Amino acid sequence: MKKNEEALKYYDLNKYRTPDGYTSDIAVFTIVDDEEDQNKKVLKLMLIKRSEIDAEGNPNIEGGKWALPGGFVRNDETAFEAAKRELAEETGVDHIHLKHFGVYDKPGRDPRGWIIANAHYAIVNEYYLEHRQAADDADDVQLFTLDEVFNLDLAFDHRKIIEDSIKWIKKDMAETTLARTFLPREFTIPELQKVILAVFYHKQIESNNFYKKLHKFDFIEEVKGENNEVKETRRNSKRPAKMYRFVDKERFVSIYL
Amino acid sequence: MKKNEEALKYYDLNKYRTPDGYTSDIAVFTIVDDEEDQNKKVLKLMLIKRSEIDAEGNPNIEGGKWALPGGFVRNDETAFEAAKRELAEETGVDHIHLKHFGVYDKPGRDPRGWIIANAHYAIVNEYYLEHRQAADDADDVQLFTLDEVFNLDLAFDHRKIIEDSIKWIKKDMAETTLARTFLPREFTIPELQKVILAVFYHKQIESNNFYKKLHKFDFIEEVKGENNEVKETRRNSKRPAKMYRFVDKERFVSIYL
DNA sequence: CTAATAGTGTCTATAAGACACTATATA
DNA sequence: TATATAGTGTCTTATAGACACTATTAG
Numbered sequence: 001m002k003k004n005e006e007a008l009k010y011y012d013l014n015k016y017r018t019p020d021g022y023t024s025d026i027a028v029f030t031i032v033d034d035e036e037d038q039n040k041k042v043l044k045l046m047l048i049k050r051s052e053i054d055a056e057g058n059p060n061i062e063g064g065k066w067a068l069p070g071g072f073v074r075n076d077e078t079a080f081e082a083a084k085r086e087l088a089e090e091t092g093v094d095h096i097h098l099k100h101f102g103v104y105d106k107p108g109r110d111p112r113g114w115i116i117a118n119a120h121y122a123i124v125n126e127y128y129l130e131h132r133q134a135a136d137d138a139d140d141v142q143l144f145t146l147d148e149v150f151n152l153d154l155a156f157d158h159r160k161i162i163e164d165s166i167k168w169i170k171k172d173m174a175e176t177t178l179a180r181t182f183l184p185r186e187f188t189i190p191e192l193q194k195v196i197l198a199v200f201y202h203k204q205i206e207s208n209n210f211y212k213k214l215h216k217f218d219f220i221e222e223v224k225g226e227n228n229e230v231k232e233t234r235r236n237s238k239r240p241a242k243m244y245r246f247v248d249k250e251r252f253v254s255i256y257l
Numbered sequence: 258m259k260k261n262e263e264a265l266k267y268y269d270l271n272k273y274r275t276p277d278g279y280t281s282d283i284a285v286f287t288i289v290d291d292e293e294d295q296n297k298k299v300l301k302l303m304l305i306k307r308s309e310i311d312a313e314g315n316p317n318i319e320g321g322k323w324a325l326p327g328g329f330v331r332n333d334e335t336a337f338e339a340a341k342r343e344l345a346e347e348t349g350v351d352h353i354h355l356k357h358f359g360v361y362d363k364p365g366r367d368p369r370g371w372i373i374a375n376a377h378y379a380i381v382n383e384y385y386l387e388h389r390q391a392a393d394d395a396d397d398v399q400l401f402t403l404d405e406v407f408n409l410d411l412a413f414d415h416r417k418i419i420e421d422s423i424k425w426i427k428k429d430m431a432e433t434t435l436a437r438t439f440l441p442r443e444f445t446i447p448e449l450q451k452v453i454l455a456v457f458y459h460k461q462i463e464s465n466n467f468y469k470k471l472h473k474f475d476f477i478e479e480v481k482g483e484n485n486e487v488k489e490t491r492r493n494s495k496r497p498a499k500m501y502r503f504v505d506k507e508r509f510v511s512i513y514l
Numbered sequence: 515c516t517a518a519t520a521g522t523g524t525c526t527a528t529a530a531g532a533c534a535c536t537a538t539a540t541a
Numbered sequence: 542t543a544t545a546t547a548g549t550g551t552c553t554t555a556t557a558g559a560c561a562c563t564a565t566t567a568g
Contacts, residue, residue: 016329022276022362022373061261072273075371078362103360103375105279105335111261114332116279116373118360174511175432190547196513205513209531211548213514216529237546238539253510254431256453256462257470257557447520466558468521473556494519495566514530 019105020113024083025070025158026098027121027165028091030129030143031182031198041198043169044143045162046129050155051140061112062155068162070117079118087122097123097181101168102161109157117156121165123181173199175253177219180246186223188233188241189214219251220244276362277370281339282327282415283355284378284422285348287386287400288439288455298455300426301400302419303386307412308397318369319412325419327374336375344379354380354438358425359418366414374413378422380438430456432510434476437503443480445490445498446471476508477501 027045034040052063069090073082080100088094104117129143144152149162172178173196182195193210197203214220223231223243232240284302291297309320326347330339337357345351361374386400401409403423407416429435430453439452450467454460471477480488480500489497 016278017332019276019279019332019373021273073362075274075276076364078364079360100360103336103357105330107333107335116276174509174513176512188547206531206533208533208548212530217513219512234539238541239537239545239547240539241547251512252431253512255433255476255508255510256431256474445520463558463560465521465560469557491566495568496518496520496564497566498520 017114019116021110021115022073022079023070023115023117024073024079024086025068025117025119025161026083026087027068027119027162028087028124028129029121029165029169030124030126031195032126032143039194041194042145042201043198044145045149045165046124046141046143047149047152047154049140049142064153065155066152066158067155068119068158073118080120083118083120083122087124091124091128093124093128097178099168099172102164104157104161106157117161119161119165121169123169123178170199176251177246177249186231186233186243186245188236188243190236190241192220192244219247219249221247274371276373278367278372279330279336280327280372280374281330281336281343282325282374282376282418283340283344284325284376284419285344285381285386286378286422286426287381287383288452289383289400296451298451299402299458300455301402302406302422303381303398303400304406304409306397306399321410322412323409323415324412325376325415330375337377340375340377340379344381348381348385350381350385354435356425356429359421361414361418363414374418376418376422378426380426380435427456433508434503434506443488443490443500443502445493445500447493447498449477449501476504476506478504 030044030046031041032044034042046069047066048069050063050065050067051060054060069086071082071086073079077085080098083100084096084098087096087098098120099122100118100120102119104119107114109115109117146166150159154162169178179192179195182198183191189211193205193207197205221244223245225231231243233243234240287301287303288298289301291299303326304323305326307320307322307324308317311317326343328339328343330336334342337355340357341353341355344353344355355377356379357375357377359376361376364371366372366374406419411419426435436449436452439455440448446468447464450462450464454462478501480502482488488500490500491497
């Protein structure tokens with residue numbers, strides 16, 4: 001565009017004060033087996049403990065506190081791409097479900113200056129997190145239940161970010177097929193139920209009636225095998241359970257119906 | 258915090274490249290009477306036409322194109338506060354419904370440099386927009402229907418931002434009591450119906466059955482007058498209509514029920 | 515009385531929710 | 542055969558959707 005090139009000659013980049021930093025933070029969630037009740041699953045959040053000293057051996061900002069993983073955005077990527085990159089660096093996995101849910105830019109939120117944080121939530125399969133924990137110093141990365149998390153000493157404004165991330169994950173869980181990201185590609189109905197109950201642990205679902213609602217769930221379908229028979233698995237039980245998969249389908253929910 | 262003060266001594270702000278600008282843009286929506294069918298309402302978006310030359314008389318970036326109103330965020334405010342301030346400056350109204358829905362930070366989206374845009378949608382009463390249009394140059398600010406908007410020459414990546422804003426307003430309209438922001442504080446059922454249909458103009462609501470759903474709508478209640486009688490209005494019809502108001506109530510919608 | 519908008523009643527099909535029951539496997 | 546998990550059947554009550562109908566005003 002010629003006209004813009006001309007206009008740029010007159011544009012002064014320094015006319016406005018600019019931020020001192022642009023970061024991406026990620027609330028990494030996973031669902032693991034409940035230790036108290038083997039029949040249940042429980043939602044957990046991964047946090048890192050900020051080291052007391054930085055790479056150069058100097059005291060670290062918010063050192064010793066628990067924080068969301070994250071880092072600075074480069075000028076050749078979006079905040080979303082930065083989150084993806086950082087997550088891959090942390091956990092060593094690609095193809096993780098990631099969603100941007102908010103911006104935290106209140107002046108004074110970071111003692112280092114005017115720093116804008118983009119918040120995302122991620123859903124990672126338990127396996128990768130276990131792997132990562134083993135590989136690294138066990139004191140630095142840990143999984144917490146939502147009850148435990150708020151008893152920790154949290155860095156910056158991460159308490160607020162974590163609260164919001166939980167609100168969003170619950171909302172998306174109820175309104176979209178987000179549950180798919182917690183499940184294997186082919187799953188059973190009881191597995192789906194457990195995931196839903198892990199997030200809505202205060203709610204009840206009549207286990208038996210869930211099956212009857214199935215025909216209304218146009219967002220899942222039975223998995224067929226080679227001879228067009230429905231695939232089954234015995235991984236959770238003696239009696240084989242039918243396998244289902246999610247179908248790409250736009251959902252519409254309304255309070256007015 | 259003593260520890261952080263100590264740590265700050267060692268922190269170098271210039272370690273990372275920082276953005277060249279941080280802005281807030283606002284998609285301003287209103288609902289006005291449909292000119293073709295007086296019985297309907299229609300959703301419109303306000304856009305401004307960027308002037309060809311800037312205040313100093315130099316050619317303006319993306320001059321002549323239609324754009325969302327907005328501007329740079331100051332370092333003593335959040336992007337949300339900036340949006341609120343700019344909207345107040347533009348329309349002269351406070352207490353406008355405003356919601357942040359996205360960040361646009363793709364490298365190259367703005368020819369001026371690495372500029373991060375925060376997108377919001379706003380809902381403004383028709384009256385204020387009419388007023389504003391009259392006060393200003395009529396060629397510079399205009400209301401467009403959603404069909405008209407995409408035939409315009411739009412500045413920056415505002416086409417994408419507008420598309421997203423429409424998705425969000427529809428989603429929030431269906432899932433929350435956002436409709437309240439388009440309505441007077443006390444409204445009639447037919448008024449509510451028209452607002453919903455203005456946003457979901459492709460959907461049908463059986464006008465008569467809407468009344469039967471009322472008792473389920475725990476988010477609205479009848480407005481009572483002094484003697485505990487239900488308030489009525491005759492502003493739309495000869496026969497008086499009962500008045501309702503929104504009640505603050507958390508909504509929960511789920512695809513699993 | 516007519517016209518215009520507000521609001522009800524009624525019927526049928528489908529869905530929700532409670533809960534008792536059956537099915538398929540392993541050990 | 543016991544037992545653990547998967548899945549059905551049945552009954553009652555609530556809701557959706559179609560559509561015919563009634564109500565209240567101004568002029």
